[in-house]
Amino acid sequence: MTMAIGLILAILLVALVFFVTELVRMDLVAVLVLSALALGGRMTPAEAFSGFPTPP
Amino acid sequence: MxxxxxxxxxxxxxxxxxxxxxxxxxxxxxxxxxxxxxxxxxxxxxxxxxxxxxxxxxxxxxxxxxxxxxxxxxxxxxxxxxxxxxxxxxxxxxxxxxxxxxxxxxxxxxxxxxxxxxxxxxxxxxxxxxxxxxxxxxxxxxxxxxxxxxxxxxxxxxxxxxxxxxxxxxxxxxxxxxxxxxxxxxxxxxxxxxxxxxxxxxxxxSGAEGFETASYMTEVRMPEKSKAIGLTLRQFEDEIDDSEAQVVGLVRNEVRMTAPHGGRRIREGDILVLKADVETLAKALAVFGIKLEEQDPSSEKEETTKAKTAKDKKTAKAKADEDPEEEDSKRDDEIVLRELAVLPGSSLVGRSASDLRLRTRYGLNLLAVSREGHPPKARLRTLKLKSGDLLLMQGPAEVMADFVNDTGCVPLGERALRIPDKRMAIIAxxxxxxxxxxxxxxxxxxxxxxxxxxxxxxxxxxxxxxxxxxxxxxxxxxxxxxxxxxxxxxxxxxxxxxxxxxxxxxxxxxxxxxxxxxxxxxxxxxxxxxxxxxxxxxxxxxxxxxxxxxxxxxxxxxxxxxxxxxxxxxxxxxxxxxxxxxxxxxxxxxxxxxxxxxxxxxxxxxxxxxxxxxxxx
Known part of the structure; x- marks a missing residue:
């Protein structure tokens, strides 16, 4: 397992915990995940917002 | 090409x-x-x-x-x-x-x-x-x-x-x-x-001056055996529709209500506070056997209503030199007059006072609208509001504040600068x-x-x-x-x-x-x-x-x-x-x-x- 895979799995796990416990609103969790990935260098900022237009 | x-x-x-x-x-x-x-x-x-x-x-x-x-x-x-x-x-x-x-x-x-x-x-x-x-x-x-x-x-x-x-x-x-x-x-x-x-x-x-000529408030007392007794306020308003009168208040048993619910029935001895053009109103009311009260009602009214009535009238008629003491005497439950500007994108845009059911839902009176410097020709109750309109509204201060928050209006003139929460302001x-x-x-x-x-x-x-x-x-x-x-x-x-x-x-x-x-x-x-x-x-x-x-x-x-x-x-x-x-x-x-x-x-x-x-x- 590379460092990148470990990082992504860790972020997803934390997100899952938040989604389940509902400690924080889910829209906020999702954006936090996005920022964590962008800051962790897993994504360019341009890619970070490419999810907003999602064609069917 | x-x-x-x-x-x-x-x-x-x-x-x-x-x-x-x-x-x-x-x-x-x-x-x-x-x-x-x-x-x-x-x-x-x-x-x-x-x-x-x-x-x-x-x-x-x-x-x-x-x-x-x-x-x-x-x-x-x-x-x-x-x-x-x-x-x-x-x-x-x-x-x-x-x-x-x-x-x-x-x-x-x-x-x-x-x-x-x-x-x-x-x-x-x-x-x-x-x-x-x-x-x-x-x-x-x-x-x-x-x-x-x-x-x-x-x-x-x-x-x-x-x-x-x-x-x-x-x-x-x-x-x-x-x-x-x-x-x-x-x-x-x-x-x-x-x-x-x-x-x-x-x-x-702008300001209260712009509203001065449009109309003003007057009060009528329901005499015995008036035809209006037993009607709901809404029916009564429809009957006197020609004068564009609005019932903005009701005094009953020495208790004053602002923006009374349209479903209330009129009883003998009630005093209705009307906002209307006086000349046409007098004709309309004659049908019901009602005479207009004197313009200055303070001589015959009970103590409780006197002060506020006088004040309402004064502010509505809006002398340019407004009474500065009025600001100080305001309490939360007090009835206030406010000028509100309609923001572009406000939920009020494209709706009329009757669409909004201002009196039933908020207990507020819409007294006048000023658009590009003039009161619009259309009837107040059915007028579709536009962004940039200036509204003159009357009602309890707290309700007014809620209304401003809900609908996206800007209250003018009356709002003092304040800091609700210093710590939050610094964080923001x-x-x-x-x-x-x-x-x-x-x-x-x-x-x-x-x-x-x-x-x-x-x-x-x-x-x-x-x-x-x-x-x-x-x-x-x-x-x-x-x-x-x-x-x-x-x-x-x-x-x-x-x-x-x-x-x-x-x-x-x-x-x-x-x-x-x-x-x-x-x-x-x-x-x-x-x-x-x-x-x-x-x-x-x-x-x-x-x-x-x-x-x-x-x-x-x-x-x-x-x-x-x-x-x-x-x-x-x-x-x-x-x-x-x-x-x-x-x-x-x-x-x-x-x-x-x-x-x-x-x-x-x-x-x-x-x-x-x-x-x-």
């Missing part, structure tokens, strides 16, 4: 015509343009919605949320209190107010800055012995000028930056706009504060400064930095998570997201280059400086009649095309578009801030250019030489 070029020109012409016509809201027009491009095959269906992820669009949305934080926590009120001089002459006061408006709108959305400072401006006009409009128009223009000073100051700047990035030159930095923008804003503020405000027509319509300010700092230092692009700011606002509760989505002006977001691919199609089909070459060869004759002036003046003119972000989106590809045709630096031309797009001073429809002061200032369509035209000339005169120095061709 190729077929795609002809198609995109046709679509753009139709789009601009629809923008100018103003029949449909700008976001609808923009979506129509986008779909026309998709159907015509100019924008691939898969890429039709990429505009929603465009950094400019994301940043605009985030800036709106952060602005909301600054407004709600009172950070702006604190700044206003610190900056604005308490006792100063016209020149200093006016310059300080416009300067503050410009500074704020450099970092928050222009409408937000305007709405916050409007009550201050109305109070100031009173102190300076000017009409409210003579201060409101300079303030509106100041906030628009301030938008051109930073990357986030106004959506056109972000659009311009986006087109630069797509052309492969990278985004503009946070303060790239400042050298020219600040100079132009300062020149504009100085001109308006020194000379310009005298050019604003002195319209008397720090978040905004932090985001600006990160972008300025080049650590993150604007979209990412301001998204972090939004997350911080949500986590630290300067903007409650519930309010995050309502803070965003969705029509503007949709407009931008829809027009970006359309403008892209103009570039992709080569239509922009075609138009650019045409402009260069005919009007500019190959002279770059003439071309620069042409592009700025064209942008200004379009921005005066249509949305400024839409203007920027359409003109950016042309600007880049002109620079390419002349073989010069595209930055000078992009900056010219940014400056021009922020110059909507000729009409009330060019910018939301101009629309907002229509009612409160008592202005009409033709009142704006008198100050706006000289101001636009000054902007061109100052900015062109500066552009050539800061962004050499």
């Amino acid at each position: 190729t077929m795609p070029q002809i198609l995109i020109f046709a679509i753009l012409t139709a789009t601009m015509a629809l923008f100018l016509w103003g029949r449909f809201r700008h976001d609808i027009v923009a979506l129509l343009a986008l779909m026309a491009c998709v159907v015509a095959g100019l924008v691939p269906a898969a890429e039709a919605f990429v505009g929603f992820g465009h950094p400019a669009v994301i940043t605009v949305a985030c800036v709106l949320v952060l602005s909301q934080g600054l407004q709600k926590t009172g950070a702006v009120d604190w700044l206003a209190r610190t900056v604005l001089p308490r006792e100063a002459g016209r020149l200093t006061s006016m310059a300080a107010l416009m300067g503050l408006g410009a500074l704020l709108s450099g970092f928050m959305n222009n409408v937000g800055a305007m709405a916050l400072l409007m009550p201050v401006a109305v109070q100031l006009s009173d102190r300076l012995e000017l009409t409210p409009g003579q201060v409101l128009m300079p303030l509106a223009f100041g906030t628009i000028l301030g938008g051109m000073t930073t990357l986030i100051g106004t959506p056109p700047n972000l659009i311009v930056s986006g087109f630069r990035a797509e052309a492969g030159l990278g985004h503009f930095a946070m303060f790239d706009f400042a050298p020219v923008g600040v100079a132009v804003a300062l020149a504009g503020v100085a001109f308006v504060a020194l000379i310009g405000w005298r050019l604003v027509p002195a319209r008397k319509a 300010g720090a978040i905004m400064l932090g985001a600006v700092g990160i972008v300025t230092a080049g650590l993150l692009p604007a979209a990412a930095a301001f998204t972090l700011g939004v997350i911080a606002s949500m986590l630290l509760r300067t903007v409650p998570p519930r309010q995050v989505y309502t803070a965003i002006d969705w029509p503007v977001i949709v407009l931008l997201a829809a027009l970006i691919p359309v403008a892209g199609a103009m570039q992709a089909t080569g239509a922009a280059d075609l138009l650019a070459r045409f402009l260069v060869e005919t009007i500019a004759q190959g002279n770059a400086i003439t071309a620069l002036v042409v592009i700025m003046v064209t942008t200004m003119f379009l921005s005066d009649v249509m949305n400024n972000a839409a203007t920027a989106a359409v003109l950016c590809p042309i600007a880049i095309g002109i620079a390419a045709a002349l073989g010069v630096n595209p930055d000078s031309f992009l900056m010219a578009v940014a400056i021009g797009a922020s110059c909507a001073f000729l009409t009330p429809i060019g910018h939301q801030n101009n629309t907002l002061i229509l009612g409160p200032g008592g202005f009409g369509f033709g009142d704006y250019w008198k100050l706006g035209l000289p101001l636009e000339v000054i902007v061109v005169a100052v900015s062109i030489p500066l552009l050539l120095i800061v962004w050499p061709l």
Whole structure:
């Protein structure tokens, strides 16, 4: 397992915990995940917002 | 000209015509343009919605949320209190107010800055012995000028930056706009504060004075055996419909009710407080065997009702020299009169008082409406409200505050500056400064930095998570997201280059400086009649095309578009801030250019030489 895979799995796990416990609103969790990935260098900022237009 | 070029020109012409016509809201027009491009095959269906992820669009949305934080926590009120001089002459006061408006709108959305400072401006006009409009128009223009000073100051700047990035030159930095923008804003503020405000027509319509002639309050006591007894208030109002009377209050058993429910039945001995035109009312009431009470009811009324009735009457008739003691005596449960300006995008727009069921739902009376300086011809109850209308409303202070929050109105004149929560205000300010700092230092692009700011606002509760989505002006977001691919199609089909070459060869004759002036003046003119972000989106590809045709630096031309797009001073429809002061200032369509035209000339005169120095061709 590379460092990148470990990082992504860790972020997803934390997100899952938040989604389940509902400690924080889910829209906020999702954006936090996005920022964590962008800051962790897993994504360019341009890619970070490419999810907003999602064609069917 | 190729077929795609002809198609995109046709679509753009139709789009601009629809923008100018103003029949449909700008976001609808923009979506129509986008779909026309998709159907015509100019924008691939898969890429039709990429505009929603465009950094400019994301940043605009985030800036709106952060602005909301600054407004709600009172950070702006604190700044206003610190900056604005308490006792100063016209020149200093006016310059300080416009300067503050410009500074704020450099970092928050222009409408937000305007709405916050409007009550201050109305109070100031009173102190300076000017009409409210003579201060409101300079303030509106100041906030628009301030938008051109930073990357986030106004959506056109972000659009311009986006087109630069797509052309492969990278985004503009946070303060790239400042050298020219600040100079132009300062020149504009100085001109308006020194000379310009005298050019604003002195319209008397705002304030209570504007309402004076419309109608006033009167009271009637229900005599024995009147035909009205047993009717509900709503039925009674329908019966006397011709006089346009409204039952705004009811006194029964010495208890006074404001804005009574329409379902209440009239009993013997009730005193109805009516707001109506007296002459027609007397005829209508004669049918019921009712006589009008004396105009001054205090002689025969019970102690409890006397004070308030007298006060209502006095304020409604509104002597220009309003009683200052009245302010002090206000309590939470007290009945107050408020003037409210309808913001563009308010939930009130397009609805009438009876649609809103003001009395049943809120217990508020709508006493009068002032539109462009006159009471409108239509009946008050069925009049569809428009943005920029000024409403005179009466009701309990607390309910009024809720109503203002729910519907997006700006209360004028009465609101004192205050800090609801000092700690929150500091946090909100720090978040905004932090985001600006990160972008300025080049650590993150604007979209990412301001998204972090939004997350911080949500986590630290300067903007409650519930309010995050309502803070965003969705029509503007949709407009931008829809027009970006359309403008892209103009570039992709080569239509922009075609138009650019045409402009260069005919009007500019190959002279770059003439071309620069042409592009700025064209942008200004379009921005005066249509949305400024839409203007920027359409003109950016042309600007880049002109620079390419002349073989010069595209930055000078992009900056010219940014400056021009922020110059909507000729009409009330060019910018939301101009629309907002229509009612409160008592202005009409033709009142704006008198100050706006000289101001636009000054902007061109100052900015062109500066552009050539800061962004050499």
